[in-house]
Amino acid sequence: MANRFENKVRILDMIRELGRASRPMLSESLDINLPTISNLTKELIDAKLITGDGFEKSEGGRRAELLILNPGFATVIGLEMGLTGIRGVLADLGGNVLDRVQGPDEIALEKDAMVESLLQVAEMLKSRAPAQRKPIGVGLGISGLTDENGRISREFPHRELWKDVPLAQLLEQRLGLPAQLGNDVQSATLAERRHGGARGARDLLYLSISHGIACGIVVDGRLYVGATRNAGEFGHTIVEPSGPICYCGNYGCLESLASPSAVVNQALDAIRKGVQSSMGSATSLNLKSISAENVFRAADEGDRLATNVVTRAAEYIGLGLANLVNFFNPETIVFGGEVLVHGYRVFNEAIERTFRARVLPILQQPTRIQISALGRDAVAIGGSMLIFESLFDEPEKLFAVSEGRPLKVGHEAEKPPDKRGRKQRFQSVKEVEQGLSRWRRLSMNRQATRDR
Ligand SMILES: [Zn+2]
Numbered sequence: 205m206a207n208r209f210e211n212k213v214r215i216l217d218m219i220r221e222l223g224r225a226s227r228p229m230l231s232e233s234l235d236i237n238l239p240t241i242s243n244l245t246k247e248l249i250d251a252k253l254i255t256g257d258g259f260e261k262s263e264g265g266r267r268a269e270l271l272i273l274n275p276g277f278a279t280v281i282g283l284e285m286g287l288t289g290i291r292g293v294l295a296d297l298g299g300n301v302l303d304r305v306q307g308p309d310e311i312a313l314e315k316d317a318m319v320e321s322l323l324q325v326a327e328m329l330k331s332r333a334p335a336q337r338k339p340i341g342v343g344l345g346i347s348g349l350t351d352e353n354g355r356i357s358r359e360f361p362h363r364e365l366w367k368d369v370p371l372a373q374l375l376e377q378r379l380g381l382p383a384q385l386g387n388d389v390q391s392a393t394l395a396e397r398r399h400g401g402a403r404g405a406r407d408l409l410y411l412s413i414s415h416g417i418a419c420g421i422v423v424d425g426r427l428y429v430g431a432t433r434n435a436g437e438f439g440h441t442i443v444e445p446s447g448p449i450c451y452c453g454n455y456g457c458l459e460s461l462a463s464p465s466a467v468v469n470q471a472l473d474a475i476r477k478g479v480q481s482s483m484g485s486a487t488s489l490n491l492k493s494i495s496a497e498n499v500f501r502a503a504d505e506g507d508r509l510a511t512n513v514v515t516r517a518a519e520y521i522g523l524g525l526a527n528l529v530n531f532f533n534p535e536t537i538v539f540g541g542e543v544l545v546h547g548y549r550v551f552n553e554a555i556e557r558t559f560r561a562r563v564l565p566i567l568q569q570p571t572r573i574q575i576s577a578l579g580r581d582a583v584a585i586g587g588s589m590l591i592f593e594s595l596f597d598e599p600e601k602l603f604a605v606s607e608g609r610p611l612k613v614g615h616e617a618e619k620p621p622d623k624r625g626r627k628q629r630f631q632s633v634k635e636v637e638q639g640l641s642r643w644r645r646l647s648m649n650r651q652a653t654r655d656r
Pocket of ligand 1: 450452453457460
Protein backbone atom coordinates (compact mmCIF):
# COMPACT_ATOMS: atom_id res chain seq x y z
CA MET A 205 0.00 0.00 0.00
CA ALA A 206 1.48 3.27 -1.06
CA ASN A 207 1.89 5.99 1.59
CA ARG A 208 0.68 9.58 1.37
CA PHE A 209 3.89 10.85 -0.19
CA GLU A 210 3.90 8.15 -2.85
CA ASN A 211 0.25 8.75 -3.63
CA LYS A 212 0.84 12.46 -4.04
CA VAL A 213 3.67 11.66 -6.46
CA ARG A 214 1.39 9.31 -8.39
CA ILE A 215 -1.26 12.05 -8.62
CA LEU A 216 1.34 14.52 -9.90
CA ASP A 217 2.64 12.03 -12.45
CA MET A 218 -0.87 11.29 -13.68
CA ILE A 219 -1.77 14.97 -14.07
CA ARG A 220 1.55 15.64 -15.79
CA GLU A 221 1.01 12.81 -18.23
CA LEU A 222 -2.60 13.72 -19.04
CA GLY A 223 -2.19 17.50 -18.98
CA ARG A 224 -5.41 17.83 -16.93
CA ALA A 225 -7.42 15.42 -14.80
CA SER A 226 -10.50 15.52 -12.58
CA ARG A 227 -10.63 14.06 -9.05
CA PRO A 228 -13.00 11.21 -10.05
CA MET A 229 -10.69 10.37 -12.89
CA LEU A 230 -7.66 10.31 -10.57
CA SER A 231 -9.60 8.16 -8.14
CA GLU A 232 -10.54 5.60 -10.77
CA SER A 233 -7.25 5.47 -12.61
CA LEU A 234 -5.04 5.32 -9.50
CA ASP A 235 -7.47 3.15 -7.55
CA ILE A 236 -7.54 5.51 -4.53
CA ASN A 237 -10.92 6.36 -2.96
CA LEU A 238 -12.39 9.78 -3.74
CA PRO A 239 -12.20 11.28 -0.20
CA THR A 240 -8.47 10.44 -0.05
CA ILE A 241 -7.96 11.96 -3.51
CA SER A 242 -9.76 15.10 -2.30
CA ASN A 243 -7.47 15.36 0.74
CA LEU A 244 -4.30 14.74 -1.22
CA THR A 245 -5.18 17.14 -4.01
CA LYS A 246 -5.99 19.80 -1.40
CA GLU A 247 -2.50 19.35 0.04
CA LEU A 248 -1.00 19.60 -3.46
CA ILE A 249 -3.00 22.77 -4.15
CA ASP A 250 -1.81 24.26 -0.83
CA ALA A 251 1.76 23.36 -1.84
CA LYS A 252 1.16 25.33 -5.09
CA LEU A 253 2.02 22.21 -7.12
CA ILE A 254 -1.37 21.91 -8.82
CA THR A 255 -4.26 24.25 -9.47
CA GLY A 256 -7.82 24.17 -10.81
CA ASP A 257 -8.34 24.84 -14.51
CA GLY A 258 -12.02 24.85 -15.44
CA PHE A 259 -14.51 22.01 -15.38
CA GLU A 260 -14.93 18.91 -17.50
CA LYS A 261 -17.76 18.62 -19.99
CA SER A 262 -20.52 16.42 -18.74
CA GLU A 263 -24.06 15.48 -19.69
CA GLY A 264 -26.07 16.37 -16.59
CA GLY A 265 -24.94 15.90 -13.01
CA ARG A 266 -22.19 17.82 -11.26
CA ARG A 267 -19.29 18.76 -13.43
CA ALA A 268 -15.92 17.81 -12.00
CA GLU A 269 -13.16 20.38 -11.68
CA LEU A 270 -10.08 19.78 -13.80
CA LEU A 271 -6.65 19.99 -12.20
CA ILE A 272 -3.41 20.94 -13.93
CA LEU A 273 0.18 21.38 -12.77
CA ASN A 274 0.41 24.92 -11.45
CA PRO A 275 2.34 26.94 -14.09
CA GLY A 276 3.23 29.50 -11.40
CA PHE A 277 4.86 26.84 -9.22
CA ALA A 278 8.38 27.94 -10.19
CA THR A 279 10.41 29.46 -12.99
CA VAL A 280 13.62 28.20 -14.59
CA ILE A 281 16.07 29.85 -16.97
CA GLY A 282 16.18 27.92 -20.24
CA LEU A 283 19.09 28.46 -22.61
CA GLU A 284 19.92 27.49 -26.17
CA MET A 285 23.42 27.39 -27.61
CA GLY A 286 24.04 26.20 -31.15
CA LEU A 287 25.69 27.35 -34.34
CA THR A 288 22.71 29.62 -34.97
CA GLY A 289 23.45 31.55 -31.81
CA ILE A 290 22.58 31.91 -28.15
CA ARG A 291 19.21 32.73 -26.66
CA GLY A 292 17.48 32.35 -23.34
CA VAL A 293 14.03 32.41 -21.78
CA LEU A 294 12.55 32.57 -18.32
CA ALA A 295 9.94 29.81 -18.42
CA ASP A 296 7.41 28.50 -15.92
CA LEU A 297 6.26 24.94 -15.25
CA GLY A 298 3.56 25.35 -17.89
CA GLY A 299 6.17 26.08 -20.56
CA ASN A 300 5.08 29.74 -20.75
CA VAL A 301 7.81 32.21 -21.70
CA LEU A 302 7.83 35.13 -19.24
CA ASP A 303 10.98 36.83 -20.54
CA ARG A 304 13.32 36.32 -23.47
CA VAL A 305 16.90 37.42 -24.18
CA GLN A 306 18.41 37.11 -27.64
CA GLY A 307 22.18 36.69 -27.42
CA PRO A 308 24.54 36.87 -30.38
CA ASP A 309 23.05 35.44 -33.60
CA GLU A 310 26.30 33.86 -34.62
CA ILE A 311 28.51 32.48 -31.98
CA ALA A 312 32.13 33.49 -31.51
CA LEU A 313 34.91 31.33 -32.90
CA GLU A 314 36.74 31.45 -29.63
CA LYS A 315 35.60 29.21 -26.81
CA ASP A 316 35.95 31.63 -23.88
CA ALA A 317 33.96 34.30 -25.73
CA MET A 318 31.19 31.78 -26.45
CA VAL A 319 30.98 30.76 -22.81
CA GLU A 320 31.00 34.37 -21.64
CA SER A 321 28.10 35.31 -23.96
CA LEU A 322 26.12 32.37 -22.63
CA LEU A 323 26.73 33.34 -19.00
CA GLN A 324 25.72 36.93 -19.72
CA VAL A 325 22.41 35.91 -21.27
CA ALA A 326 21.65 33.77 -18.21
CA GLU A 327 22.66 36.54 -15.80
CA MET A 328 20.47 39.06 -17.55
CA LEU A 329 17.43 36.78 -17.28
CA LYS A 330 18.13 36.17 -13.61
CA SER A 331 18.55 39.83 -12.76
CA ARG A 332 15.41 40.88 -14.68
CA ALA A 333 13.14 38.28 -13.06
CA PRO A 334 10.60 39.88 -10.69
CA ALA A 335 10.99 39.02 -7.00
CA GLN A 336 8.10 36.51 -6.93
CA ARG A 337 9.36 34.84 -10.11
CA LYS A 338 13.04 34.25 -9.26
CA PRO A 339 14.34 31.18 -11.13
CA ILE A 340 15.18 28.02 -9.19
CA GLY A 341 17.61 26.59 -11.76
CA VAL A 342 19.09 26.89 -15.21
CA GLY A 343 18.96 24.35 -18.05
CA LEU A 344 20.85 24.49 -21.33
CA GLY A 345 20.04 22.77 -24.61
CA ILE A 346 23.32 22.64 -26.51
CA SER A 347 24.46 21.32 -29.89
CA GLY A 348 27.03 18.57 -30.03
CA LEU A 349 27.76 15.89 -27.46
CA THR A 350 27.27 16.09 -23.70
CA ASP A 351 28.30 13.75 -20.88
CA GLU A 352 25.70 11.40 -19.47
CA ASN A 353 25.19 13.35 -16.23
CA GLY A 354 24.35 16.54 -18.09
CA ARG A 355 27.33 18.43 -16.62
CA ILE A 356 29.93 18.66 -19.38
CA SER A 357 29.75 19.70 -23.02
CA ARG A 358 32.08 17.17 -24.65
CA GLU A 359 32.13 18.44 -28.24
CA PHE A 360 30.60 21.31 -30.15
CA PRO A 361 30.07 21.09 -33.95
CA HIS A 362 32.75 22.76 -36.09
CA ARG A 363 34.80 23.80 -33.03
CA GLU A 364 37.80 21.48 -32.86
CA LEU A 365 39.21 23.17 -29.75
CA TRP A 366 35.99 22.72 -27.80
CA LYS A 367 36.66 19.72 -25.54
CA ASP A 368 35.02 18.79 -22.23
CA VAL A 369 33.80 22.24 -21.18
CA PRO A 370 32.23 22.02 -17.65
CA LEU A 371 29.33 24.31 -18.53
CA ALA A 372 26.99 23.21 -15.72
CA GLN A 373 29.65 24.06 -13.16
CA LEU A 374 30.40 27.42 -14.81
CA LEU A 375 26.70 28.35 -14.85
CA GLU A 376 26.31 27.30 -11.20
CA GLN A 377 29.31 29.36 -10.11
CA ARG A 378 28.11 32.46 -11.92
CA LEU A 379 24.39 32.23 -11.07
CA GLY A 380 24.33 30.32 -7.79
CA LEU A 381 21.61 28.07 -9.23
CA PRO A 382 21.69 24.35 -10.06
CA ALA A 383 22.39 23.78 -13.75
CA GLN A 384 21.80 20.94 -16.16
CA LEU A 385 22.84 20.39 -19.79
CA GLY A 386 21.13 18.39 -22.48
CA ASN A 387 21.34 17.90 -26.21
CA ASP A 388 19.52 20.76 -27.98
CA VAL A 389 17.29 18.67 -30.20
CA GLN A 390 16.40 16.25 -27.41
CA SER A 391 15.49 19.24 -25.21
CA ALA A 392 13.27 20.70 -27.94
CA THR A 393 11.58 17.33 -28.37
CA LEU A 394 10.79 17.21 -24.66
CA ALA A 395 9.29 20.72 -24.84
CA GLU A 396 7.23 19.93 -27.92
CA ARG A 397 5.72 16.85 -26.29
CA ARG A 398 4.90 18.52 -22.97
CA HIS A 399 3.88 21.99 -24.15
CA GLY A 400 3.73 22.07 -27.96
CA GLY A 401 1.37 20.77 -30.62
CA ALA A 402 2.41 17.15 -30.02
CA ARG A 403 1.23 17.32 -26.41
CA GLY A 404 0.84 13.84 -24.98
CA ALA A 405 1.90 11.99 -28.15
CA ARG A 406 3.07 8.48 -27.24
CA ASP A 407 5.36 8.09 -30.24
CA LEU A 408 6.87 11.11 -31.89
CA LEU A 409 9.73 12.17 -34.14
CA TYR A 410 10.96 15.77 -33.96
CA LEU A 411 12.83 16.61 -37.16
CA SER A 412 15.08 19.60 -36.59
CA ILE A 413 16.75 21.48 -39.42
CA SER A 414 18.65 24.60 -38.45
CA HIS A 415 22.38 24.65 -39.03
CA GLY A 416 22.43 20.87 -39.03
CA ILE A 417 19.94 18.03 -39.33
CA ALA A 418 18.93 15.98 -36.29
CA CYS A 419 15.99 14.08 -34.93
CA GLY A 420 14.45 13.81 -31.46
CA ILE A 421 12.73 10.55 -30.63
CA VAL A 422 9.88 9.80 -28.20
CA VAL A 423 9.06 6.12 -27.86
CA ASP A 424 6.07 5.03 -25.79
CA GLY A 425 5.90 8.37 -24.01
CA ARG A 426 9.57 8.54 -23.06
CA LEU A 427 12.31 10.60 -24.67
CA TYR A 428 14.73 8.12 -26.19
CA VAL A 429 18.29 9.36 -25.57
CA GLY A 430 20.34 6.26 -26.30
CA ALA A 431 23.06 4.49 -24.32
CA THR A 432 25.39 7.51 -24.15
CA ARG A 433 22.66 10.18 -24.53
CA ASN A 434 23.55 10.90 -28.15
CA ALA A 435 20.66 9.29 -30.04
CA GLY A 436 19.17 11.12 -33.00
CA GLU A 437 22.15 12.01 -35.19
CA PHE A 438 19.88 11.72 -38.20
CA GLY A 439 22.16 14.06 -40.21
CA HIS A 440 24.84 11.40 -40.29
CA THR A 441 22.71 8.63 -41.68
CA ILE A 442 24.02 7.67 -45.11
CA VAL A 443 21.66 8.35 -48.00
CA GLU A 444 24.14 8.19 -50.92
CA PRO A 445 27.05 5.78 -50.37
CA SER A 446 29.16 7.49 -53.03
CA GLY A 447 28.06 11.01 -52.06
CA PRO A 448 30.32 13.90 -51.02
CA ILE A 449 32.52 13.69 -47.94
CA CYS A 450 30.94 14.87 -44.67
CA TYR A 451 32.70 16.76 -41.86
CA CYS A 452 32.33 13.61 -39.74
CA GLY A 453 34.67 11.85 -42.17
CA ASN A 454 32.11 9.66 -43.87
CA TYR A 455 30.79 9.76 -47.45
CA GLY A 456 27.22 10.61 -48.36
CA CYS A 457 25.72 11.64 -45.02
CA LEU A 458 22.44 13.57 -45.14
CA GLU A 459 24.35 16.59 -43.73
CA SER A 460 26.77 16.61 -46.65
CA LEU A 461 23.94 16.54 -49.21
CA ALA A 462 21.03 18.39 -47.66
CA SER A 463 22.05 20.64 -44.75
CA PRO A 464 21.55 24.39 -45.28
CA SER A 465 25.30 24.87 -45.80
CA ALA A 466 25.33 22.04 -48.37
CA VAL A 467 22.46 23.80 -50.14
CA VAL A 468 24.45 27.06 -50.24
CA ASN A 469 27.59 25.32 -51.50
CA GLN A 470 25.69 23.59 -54.31
CA ALA A 471 24.10 26.88 -55.41
CA LEU A 472 27.46 28.70 -55.32
CA ASP A 473 29.17 25.93 -57.29
CA ALA A 474 26.59 26.17 -60.03
CA ILE A 475 26.70 29.97 -60.18
CA ARG A 476 30.49 29.93 -60.39
CA LYS A 477 30.20 27.53 -63.30
CA GLY A 478 28.03 30.10 -65.06
CA VAL A 479 24.50 28.89 -64.29
CA GLN A 480 22.03 31.78 -64.52
CA SER A 481 20.26 32.66 -61.28
CA SER A 482 18.49 35.56 -59.59
CA MET A 483 20.86 34.98 -56.64
CA GLY A 484 23.91 36.32 -58.50
CA SER A 485 26.34 35.60 -61.34
CA ALA A 486 29.87 34.24 -61.59
CA THR A 487 31.18 37.80 -61.84
CA SER A 488 29.27 39.31 -58.91
CA LEU A 489 31.47 40.35 -56.03
CA ASN A 490 29.08 39.46 -53.23
CA LEU A 491 28.68 35.75 -54.00
CA LYS A 492 30.18 34.93 -50.60
CA SER A 493 27.31 36.64 -48.84
CA ILE A 494 24.69 34.26 -50.25
CA SER A 495 23.06 32.55 -47.28
CA ALA A 496 20.87 29.48 -46.97
CA GLU A 497 17.95 31.84 -46.40
CA ASN A 498 18.66 33.47 -49.80
CA VAL A 499 18.57 30.11 -51.57
CA PHE A 500 15.38 28.89 -49.84
CA ARG A 501 13.68 32.21 -50.57
CA ALA A 502 14.87 32.27 -54.21
CA ALA A 503 13.33 28.81 -54.63
CA ASP A 504 10.00 30.05 -53.28
CA GLU A 505 10.21 32.97 -55.73
CA GLY A 506 10.64 30.60 -58.67
CA ASP A 507 14.39 30.77 -59.35
CA ARG A 508 15.13 27.65 -61.41
CA LEU A 509 18.56 26.86 -59.95
CA ALA A 510 17.45 27.46 -56.36
CA THR A 511 14.32 25.37 -56.90
CA ASN A 512 16.35 22.43 -58.16
CA VAL A 513 18.99 22.62 -55.43
CA VAL A 514 16.41 23.01 -52.64
CA THR A 515 14.13 20.30 -54.03
CA ARG A 516 16.97 17.80 -54.29
CA ALA A 517 18.07 18.47 -50.70
CA ALA A 518 14.46 18.10 -49.53
CA GLU A 519 14.14 14.81 -51.41
CA TYR A 520 17.12 13.35 -49.58
CA ILE A 521 15.60 14.44 -46.26
CA GLY A 522 12.18 13.05 -47.19
CA LEU A 523 13.81 9.76 -48.11
CA GLY A 524 15.68 9.59 -44.81
CA LEU A 525 12.49 10.48 -42.97
CA ALA A 526 10.63 7.63 -44.71
CA ASN A 527 13.31 5.23 -43.42
CA LEU A 528 12.89 6.58 -39.89
CA VAL A 529 9.10 6.33 -39.98
CA ASN A 530 9.20 2.77 -41.36
CA PHE A 531 11.41 1.99 -38.41
CA PHE A 532 9.68 3.89 -35.56
CA ASN A 533 6.05 4.21 -36.71
CA PRO A 534 5.42 7.52 -34.88
CA GLU A 535 1.93 9.03 -34.70
CA THR A 536 3.31 12.50 -35.33
CA ILE A 537 6.34 14.10 -36.96
CA VAL A 538 7.05 17.63 -35.77
CA PHE A 539 8.99 19.93 -38.10
CA GLY A 540 11.27 22.03 -35.88
CA GLY A 541 14.46 24.06 -36.06
CA GLU A 542 14.89 27.46 -37.62
CA VAL A 543 14.64 26.41 -41.29
CA LEU A 544 11.57 24.15 -41.05
CA VAL A 545 9.77 26.50 -38.66
CA HIS A 546 10.25 29.34 -41.14
CA GLY A 547 8.11 27.30 -43.53
CA TYR A 548 9.84 27.70 -46.91
CA ARG A 549 7.21 26.37 -49.28
CA VAL A 550 9.35 24.53 -51.87
CA PHE A 551 11.55 22.93 -49.20
CA ASN A 552 8.88 21.82 -46.74
CA GLU A 553 6.50 20.57 -49.44
CA ALA A 554 9.20 18.54 -51.19
CA ILE A 555 10.18 16.89 -47.89
CA GLU A 556 6.58 15.87 -47.21
CA ARG A 557 5.92 14.80 -50.81
CA THR A 558 8.99 12.57 -50.93
CA PHE A 559 8.29 11.20 -47.48
CA ARG A 560 4.71 10.24 -48.41
CA ALA A 561 5.87 8.69 -51.69
CA ARG A 562 8.60 6.62 -50.06
CA VAL A 563 7.18 5.50 -46.72
CA LEU A 564 5.36 2.17 -46.45
CA PRO A 565 1.75 2.57 -47.68
CA ILE A 566 0.23 1.48 -44.35
CA LEU A 567 2.09 4.32 -42.60
CA GLN A 568 1.31 6.99 -45.22
CA GLN A 569 -2.05 8.15 -43.89
CA PRO A 570 -1.74 7.66 -40.12
CA THR A 571 1.48 9.67 -39.82
CA ARG A 572 0.69 13.33 -39.12
CA ILE A 573 3.16 16.10 -39.92
CA GLN A 574 2.96 19.41 -38.08
CA ILE A 575 5.13 22.50 -37.66
CA SER A 576 6.53 23.08 -34.16
CA ALA A 577 4.12 25.11 -32.05
CA LEU A 578 6.97 26.47 -29.94
CA GLY A 579 8.98 27.67 -32.94
CA ARG A 580 12.24 29.39 -32.17
CA ASP A 581 11.74 28.99 -28.39
CA ALA A 582 11.57 25.18 -28.48
CA VAL A 583 15.19 24.48 -27.47
CA ALA A 584 15.30 27.13 -24.74
CA ILE A 585 11.96 25.99 -23.24
CA GLY A 586 13.36 22.45 -23.48
CA GLY A 587 16.41 23.66 -21.55
CA SER A 588 14.17 24.84 -18.72
CA MET A 589 12.42 21.47 -18.78
CA LEU A 590 15.68 19.66 -18.04
CA ILE A 591 15.42 21.16 -14.54
CA PHE A 592 11.66 20.64 -14.18
CA GLU A 593 11.92 17.01 -15.34
CA SER A 594 14.74 16.38 -12.87
CA LEU A 595 12.43 17.59 -10.08
CA PHE A 596 9.81 15.05 -11.08
CA ASP A 597 12.51 12.38 -11.22
CA GLU A 598 13.36 13.13 -7.59
CA PRO A 599 10.05 14.31 -6.08
CA GLU A 600 11.66 15.16 -2.71
CA LYS A 601 13.16 18.14 -4.56
CA LEU A 602 9.75 19.13 -5.86
CA PHE A 603 8.38 19.37 -2.33
CA ALA A 604 11.54 21.17 -1.18
CA VAL A 605 10.91 23.86 -3.80
CA SER A 606 7.27 24.17 -2.76
CA GLU A 607 8.46 24.87 0.78
CA GLY A 608 10.76 27.59 -0.55
CA ARG A 609 13.98 25.67 0.10
CA PRO A 610 16.66 26.31 -2.55
CA LEU A 611 17.93 23.37 -4.62
CA LYS A 612 21.44 22.17 -3.94
CA VAL A 613 24.15 23.38 -6.27
CA GLY A 614 27.42 21.80 -7.40
CA HIS A 615 28.93 18.69 -5.94
CA GLU A 616 25.81 17.63 -4.00
CA ALA A 617 23.68 18.04 -7.08
CA GLU A 618 26.08 15.94 -9.16
CA LYS A 619 25.16 12.76 -7.35
CA PRO A 620 22.70 10.89 -9.53
CA PRO A 621 19.60 9.60 -7.71
CA ASP A 622 20.38 6.32 -5.94
CA LYS A 623 19.32 3.02 -7.43
CA ARG A 624 16.43 2.55 -5.01
CA GLY A 625 15.05 5.99 -5.85
CA ARG A 626 15.25 5.19 -9.54
CA LYS A 627 13.50 1.88 -9.06
CA GLN A 628 10.69 3.62 -7.18
CA ARG A 629 10.33 6.17 -9.94
CA PHE A 630 10.06 3.45 -12.57
CA GLN A 631 7.43 1.83 -10.36
CA SER A 632 5.42 5.06 -10.24
CA VAL A 633 5.72 5.60 -13.99
CA LYS A 634 4.54 2.03 -14.57
CA GLU A 635 1.57 2.57 -12.26
CA VAL A 636 0.62 5.70 -14.16
CA GLU A 637 0.73 3.70 -17.39
CA GLN A 638 -1.48 1.01 -15.89
CA GLY A 639 -3.79 3.65 -14.42
CA LEU A 640 -4.16 5.30 -17.82
CA SER A 641 -5.19 2.09 -19.52
CA ARG A 642 -7.57 1.30 -16.64
CA TRP A 643 -9.13 4.76 -17.06
CA ARG A 644 -9.47 4.32 -20.83
CA ARG A 645 -11.09 0.91 -20.36
CA LEU A 646 -13.59 2.28 -17.82
CA SER A 647 -14.43 5.26 -20.05
CA MET A 648 -15.07 2.96 -22.98
CA ASN A 649 -17.33 0.73 -20.89
CA ARG A 650 -19.28 3.77 -19.72
CA GLN A 651 -19.62 4.99 -23.29
CA ALA A 652 -20.83 1.56 -24.37
CA THR A 653 -23.44 1.49 -21.55
CA ARG A 654 -24.70 4.94 -22.59
CA ASP A 655 -24.91 3.91 -26.24
CA ARG A 656 -26.95 0.81 -25.43
ZN1 LIG B 1 28.49 12.79 -41.40
